[in-house]
Every structure is written in structure tokens, then in C-alpha cells.
Amino acid sequence: MPLNPIVHTVGVAAMRPRWCFLASIILAAGGVSHWPAVAADPTAVAAITAAADAFVKDFNAGKAEAVAAHFVPQGELIDEAGRVYQGQQELQDLFRQYFDRFPGATLELSIDSVRPLGDSLAIQEGTRRLTSKEGAQARVRHITVIAKVDGQWRIASTRELKDEPPPAPGDRLAPLAWLVGDWTSEGPDLAVQISYRWDEDGNFLIGQFRSFRNGTPVLKSSQRIGWDPRTGQIRSWLFDADGGFAEGTWTLVGDAWVIKSEAVLPEGLVGSATLTLTPKNKNQFLMRGTERIVGDSREDDFELTITRAPPKVRTVPAGGAAAPAAEKAAPVVPASPDPALPRPAAPRR
Structure with missing residues (x-):
């Protein structure tokens, strides 16, 4: 099933925001190669990377309970419409609905920035792309707060944002x-x-x-x-x-x-x-x-x-065909083509 219907599917409320949320969870869990910015010591980097790998593995395997366990006990997600889903049980139900309806979806992550707030807290911003079995894709931005609890990096809060392309x-x-x-x-x-x-x-x-x-x-x-x-x-x-x-x-x-x-x-x-x-x-x-x-x-x-300037006018000679369009004479202007920068008074040769 293409991913676009997620936005409009009736019966699974807020499916697209929920789907987006799943991806941001993964981002929050590790952030792939960008995550070392959160902690400087190799032990922390290894732990964050392992958490990210485990999250991706659990998500791609469709394990709702395991995915929800990557959150802190009262972790939350806020979808694009402002709806809040809080607690591991509610999140587990959310993931299960998604996996049942869209089995086999895969995730790709891209991290734009990670801002450490001490040794056990960080804010991450980035995008994620989900691809369905049929090849349809969806993309969303996220802002996620991650926390180190009992030695493990887990998601405390994540918010999904519309990922609209930048203006041309x-x-x-x-x-x-x-x-x-x-x-x-x-x-x-x-x-x-x-x-x-x-x-x-x-x-x-x-x-x-x-x-x-x-x-x-x-x-x-x-x-x-x-x-x-x-x-x-x-x-x-x-x-x-x-x-x-x-x-x-x-x-x-x-x-x-x-x-x-x-x-x-x-x-x-x-x-x-x-x-x-x-x-x-x-x-x-x-x-x-x-x-x-x-x-x-x-x-x-x-x-x-x-x-x-007035529009071009066309004249029709008496008893003849229309003559070519003629433009009215231009009024006079006391300025050069770039009026901010004056030019010599004499005509150029």
C-alpha cells in the first residue's frame, strides 16, 4: 500500500503522524553517525550507536513492544496535529497498529543537528524517510529530546513537523x-x-x-x-x-x-x-x-x-489591414538606468 493514504486513512486516526513518530523515535534512539556529538567519550558513543542499531532492528522487525521500550517510561510523541501519545503502553499500541496495517516498511534516517544539554540530555533535529513494500515513500522532520536513563539513551519526547521543501x-x-x-x-x-x-x-x-x-x-x-x-x-x-x-x-x-x-x-x-x-x-x-x-x-x-507604461496600440488605416503594433513614445526620465548611480550628462559615444 502506498504511504500517502496514511494521511487520509479512516479508522486509524492520525496514522501519518504516528508513522512519522516511529521514525523520529529511531532518530532519537541513536542518530546514526551524527550521534557521537552528544557524548565525547567512546563508551557513550558506543552505547548510543548500539541503541540506534537495536531500535532500527526492532522497528524493521515490526516488534511494537521492543520499539516502545526505547522510550523512557513516560516518554511522549506529539504528532503534526498536536496530539500527544504518552507512556510506553500507549506507544506500544500505536506501533502495533502501524505494523499491522503497513508491514514491511523500512526506515532511513538523516540527522541535521544534535545539541548536547549536559552529560545526560540532548536535542536532536533531522528527517526520516519511510518506504513501504510497494516502494512508496514519506518524509517528515522531527525535534526529539533524548535522555540517558540508567546508563541507556532513550527517547523522552519527540515532535513531528511537516517536512515541506524549502522555497525555490x-x-x-x-x-x-x-x-x-x-x-x-x-x-x-x-x-x-x-x-x-x-x-x-x-x-x-x-x-x-x-x-x-x-x-x-x-x-x-x-x-x-x-x-x-x-x-x-x-x-x-x-x-x-x-x-x-x-x-x-x-x-x-x-x-x-x-x-x-x-x-x-x-x-x-x-x-x-x-x-x-x-x-x-x-x-x-x-x-x-x-x-x-x-x-x-x-x-x-x-x-x-x-x-x-500604457499598452501597445494598433492602428488600422482607412480601408486597409491592421498596421503593425506601434508603441507610444516614451516619456522623459531625469535619471540613468540605475538612478541610484548618476551618469555623465553628455551622451555616450
């Missing part, structure tokens, strides 16, 4: 999904078109920036926004067509995104700035640049309202 990198960027689309802003002489799209795998946001001065192209840039698992932050990398580049870290403060940016301009100058993006509604956001430094010079702060 793209999931971490969901709070920035509002950026997706085409944007423009207005200024006296410089026009900038901004476009954000998801990459084909959905793990990065790709930004494209084009600047025009009086209709003449000035600068083109591309940006990639992604999740940095090492620092636990959203980061961005911007590359200008002329060789300049910038890197930023994104932090959500209230309803605004604060971006700390550092850049290297093509002429070798180093710059830094703070850029704040504050959504006003689904079609506008406020962009504010502060703490702008290029080389040894401090630049003025700025504040812009960025507006979502």
Missing part, C-alpha cells in the same frame, strides 16, 4: 512580482524605458533599461535580481553596455524596498547609493535616491514617480 529561489522573489511589466518616467530631456520579466526558469527577475536623450540612445543596461541563499537576502546585478556595473542588496522596510548599491563606472570611478522603491498603487511607484557618492563627490538626492 523564485519563490523568494514573489514580493517583487509587482515589478513585472513595462515602466516609464518623465523629465525635461532624458527618457528611460524600464521592463521587468521573469527568466525562463522563474528563478530570476530580468530588468532591461534603455535611455534616450532627445530621441538619441544614451545607454542600455540589463539587470538580474535573485535570491542569495548564503546571506539570506535578495540581491541584484546590473550591467551597462559601456562596461559599467553595479551590485545591490534589497531589504523590505515597511512597504518600501531599500536597495544598497555599489557600482564601478567604465572610467574607473567607484560609486555607492541608497535607492528606495515605494509602491503607490499597481501602476505607480516612488523611486528615491539618497546617499549618492561617485568617486570623491557627493551627488544630489532625487525623487521620481515611475508609471507603468
Whole structure:
């Protein structure tokens, strides 16, 4: 029988949590190769390893009484729904129900951490995987307290947690999904078109920036926004067509995104700035640049309202077929593709 029905089986209440619990018991009993962290002396390590081996052997043999004996007399398990099963007799009944319904299930263990709390107590966290005779598998996380009683390591308490997969990198960027689309802003002489799209795998946001001065192209840039698992932050990398580049870290403060940016301009100058993006509604956001430094010079702060670009329009000549789609002229923007880091006023050649 596949293991998934354990979650929904009627008549054996909380079967999946109970099943998960059995695995965490094993983890608590020994923890396999990670358990030596609980005790430093070889005698304790050997005892813990032996207890783990015995537990696995008893579990795989379907011996409910022997498995329950690996708990302290008032040992407990708390399943994913918060139900508490306490005492060796209640645990023995629990294991027996499981073994009767799912004979031949096997267990694999993985320990993430063991934290000793003195010589006779430890907290263990990890995951376990159970496989049925038919090959179906289930996985659960656990936090288990183990205690040394009368010279034996036994389970005092274990709690099962849902083992949901970690968010994908793209999931971490969901709070920035509002950026997706085409944007423009207005200024006296410089026009900038901004476009954000998801990459084909959905793990990065790709930004494209084009600047025009009086209709003449000035600068083109591309940006990639992604999740940095090492620092636990959203980061961005911007590359200008002329060789300049910038890197930023994104932090959500209230309803605004604060971006700390550092850049290297093509002429070798180093710059830094703070850029704040504050959504006003689904079609506008406020962009504010502060703490702008290029080389040894401090630049003025700025504040812009960025507006979502109108959709492309199609025109139909009188008596003719529809003409190709034409995009409305971009408004003017008083900023470079990376507004946090200013660019020279003259057009680039």
C-alpha cells in the first residue's frame, strides 16, 4: 500500500503522524553517525550507536513492544496535529497498529543537528524517510529530546513537523512580482524605458533599461535580481553596455524596498547609493535616491514617480489591414538606468 493514504486513512486516526513518530523515535534512539556529538567519550558513543542499531532492528522487525521500550517510561510523541501519545503502553499500541496495517516498511534516517544539554540530555533535529513494500515513500522532520536513563539513551519526547521543501529561489522573489511589466518616467530631456520579466526558469527577475536623450540612445543596461541563499537576502546585478556595473542588496522596510548599491563606472570611478522603491498603487511607484557618492563627490538626492507604461496600440488605416503594433513614445526620465548611480550628462559615444 502506498504511504500517502496514511494521511487520509479512516479508522486509524492520525496514522501519518504516528508513522512519522516511529521514525523520529529511531532518530532519537541513536542518530546514526551524527550521534557521537552528544557524548565525547567512546563508551557513550558506543552505547548510543548500539541503541540506534537495536531500535532500527526492532522497528524493521515490526516488534511494537521492543520499539516502545526505547522510550523512557513516560516518554511522549506529539504528532503534526498536536496530539500527544504518552507512556510506553500507549506507544506500544500505536506501533502495533502501524505494523499491522503497513508491514514491511523500512526506515532511513538523516540527522541535521544534535545539541548536547549536559552529560545526560540532548536535542536532536533531522528527517526520516519511510518506504513501504510497494516502494512508496514519506518524509517528515522531527525535534526529539533524548535522555540517558540508567546508563541507556532513550527517547523522552519527540515532535513531528511537516517536512515541506524549502522555497525555490523564485519563490523568494514573489514580493517583487509587482515589478513585472513595462515602466516609464518623465523629465525635461532624458527618457528611460524600464521592463521587468521573469527568466525562463522563474528563478530570476530580468530588468532591461534603455535611455534616450532627445530621441538619441544614451545607454542600455540589463539587470538580474535573485535570491542569495548564503546571506539570506535578495540581491541584484546590473550591467551597462559601456562596461559599467553595479551590485545591490534589497531589504523590505515597511512597504518600501531599500536597495544598497555599489557600482564601478567604465572610467574607473567607484560609486555607492541608497535607492528606495515605494509602491503607490499597481501602476505607480516612488523611486528615491539618497546617499549618492561617485568617486570623491557627493551627488544630489532625487525623487521620481515611475508609471507603468500604457499598452501597445494598433492602428488600422482607412480601408486597409491592421498596421503593425506601434508603441507610444516614451516619456522623459531625469535619471540613468540605475538612478541610484548618476551618469555623465553628455551622451555616450
